[in-house]
Amino acid sequence: MNKATIKLLALDTSTEACSVALQVGTDILTLDEVCPQQHSKRVLPMVQQLLSQAGISLNQLDGIVFGRGPGSFTGVRIGVGVTQGLAFGADVPVYGVSTLAAMAQAAKRLHSATQVVAAIDARMAEVYIGSFVLQNGLMQPGSSEVAIKPQDISGFDLSGKVHAVGTGWQTYADVLLQKQPAIIAGDILYPSAQDMLTLAQPALAAGQFIAAELAEPVYVRDDVTWQKLPGRDTRPT
């Protein structure tokens, strides 16, 4: 695919931030708002604003990139639902990017970071956490993403300077720093759609975007146990 003509929309509503970015060739337009509980009201007007600014329509896109989580369950689903609706309607493919990876990529963009531990406050005294290592300009996972109590993390297998991003480091700095020394990048609290655009480029080039209905949230916290009736199988659903 000719980079000069790529048209890609990215959106994320997984955290307190609502973020939309539009790539038209080498130009990137971005809109980032912190608007807890207001994503459902803001996301489509923000998409419309960027499309109008660039003078393109949805069906001219090569694809839509979405924040696949982890984050607020409802927030992640708003982003996935919007992506499914827009992409199915415009008949364009989609690609999901980790919210943790997007914040790691922001640390590369803003602080030239090469190693990052990203953590999102997951409520219930837990964090969603994962480590990332820079390879060929893109942040790649150095661990799997988990939901865990901050005191239960073991240090990540990282050598050298580690950057720390996300709300998890704001809420649990002391506990996390004991296990994983890091420089807290206080300017990166939430994922930004522009970094999702960056992370999606190889998948677009490799034709790895998927059909709209296959867009799925990654909740990470899948083992939430709801109380079943007595005698029913207690495996998590």
Add this chain to the structure above:
Amino acid sequence: MRVLGIETSCDETGIAVYDDKLGLLSHVLYSQIPLHADYGGVVPELASRDHIRKTIPLIKQALLEANCAATDIDGVAYTAGPGLAGALLVGAAIGRSLAMAWGKPALAVHHMEGHLLAPMLEANPPQFPFLALLVSGGHTQLVAVEGIGRYELLGESIDDAAGEAFDKTAKLMGLDYPGGPLLAKLAVQGDSKKYKFPRPMTDRPGLDFSFSGLKTSAANVIAKEGNSTQVQADIAASFQQAVVDTLVIKCERALLQTGYKRLVIAGGVSANTSLREQLAQLLKRHGGEVFYPRKEFCTDNGAMIALAGYYRLAAGQQQDLTIGVTPRWPMQDLPAV
């Protein structure tokens, strides 16, 4: 005008295509009942997780069955409330965004207006004005309907909905979830006069309902009489008769109060055969007529949402780019058409 309807307010994903000239072109439904059965009730987070997987595949199926291309659709209607917030948001996010991508208007539909208008999908639709009894697992309401969006709430349940009382009593009897329909089935074999259940709030004026006390009465009978099959059937029949009597008494009062001769019953409990029969007798006595949707449209479905959306879209109403959901939404707040 051709409208795509999307329903995800609780535990059913329903999609339909309605055409104002040709009628209902397709409707598809995916029920999550087996998913929630092990929990004895709907688990909201699991419901939302399932809706997001099912909605687009069902939209594709509904368009295919309607032999309809995306460009044939003139508007998208989705349930925006009342219901479970997370579940509503899935259908609303998809529906609103889809309309934007198609460049077509969208409409946020009130779920109970969908139920109320569902009989309009039948061959013999009621004329306005009429009295509506909305009875489901979440609602028990008596509404005076003068036209679309012209609703006066005459009475409603101050605690449990009628369907909820059915389900809770069935649960006490050890019936599987959702027990209401099973209880009604069991009632056929029972003696409805065997046990004396109260007819709550019928001894005083007014059109409000209260059903929470009935399950306590049922629990007492079960504790005293045991739970043999015949006892179960007798409790089921006696309980059902108490609910039906209560609904019939209040409907009669509402008919006299409004002077209306047409009664619409809608919502999950309107599928109950005994309720249908006894309300039909009531209307016959009053020289009127009772209307209800076919049984598959008594419970949640996309067809009624497409239809309600059609009426409002045709009148020029539409939703802006905000994906609004309103989990608690009084039907009287709706604008008139």
